Amino acid sequence: MSTTHSERLRGLLEPLVSAKGLDLEEIEVSRAGRRRVLRIVVDSDDGVDLDACAELSRTISTTLDESDAMGEDEYQLEVTSPGADRPLTERRHYERAVGRLAKIQPHEGAEFVARVLAVDEEGLDLEVPGVKGRKPTARRVEFASIAKARVELEFNRKDKKEEEA
Secondary structure (H helix, E strand, O other), rough: OOHHHHHHHHHHHHHHHOOOOEEEEEEEEEOOOOOOEEEEEOOOOOOOHHHHHHHHHHHHOOOOOOOOOOOOEEEEEEEEEEOOOOEEEOHHHHHHHOOOEEEEEEOOOOEEEEEEEOOOOEEEEEEEOOOOOOOOOEEEEEEEEEEEEOOOOOOOOHHHHHHHH
8 A cells, every 4th residue: 555545544534533532553455356455453542342343444434435545446344453462662552551561672682571560751661570489670661772562462360350359
């Protein structure tokens, strides 16, 4: 998808997504045989449920049908939330990951896993789990020093409601 086409779609769709209280994370147009697939990824601080995706899909579909943004060719519209393996690239992604484990790859040094404790303008406060009975250690990482980061799945993690009870 060309940059101008992407910008045009973003300009058309971002107000619709924002009106639903969501963030437009990604727009991707790809080929699936003869058809094109328009994939819209949305998120919010509280996550996105299936009903919100379905409602937004109907709104986007109507808007695209009334415009010529996708041209005359057939396309399939997918509105979805980010997957568990989505990279953390924006400050808001890190803020949504507070309390969760993240795998961090710095520009320099070895990759490590740590729990995100706090996020501010410059970076992250992390807790690196101790190994072999050692206590966890605090670590500060600036955004500028992060090459890649993503949330690590925890299958035995207690959710906030369980911890508050």
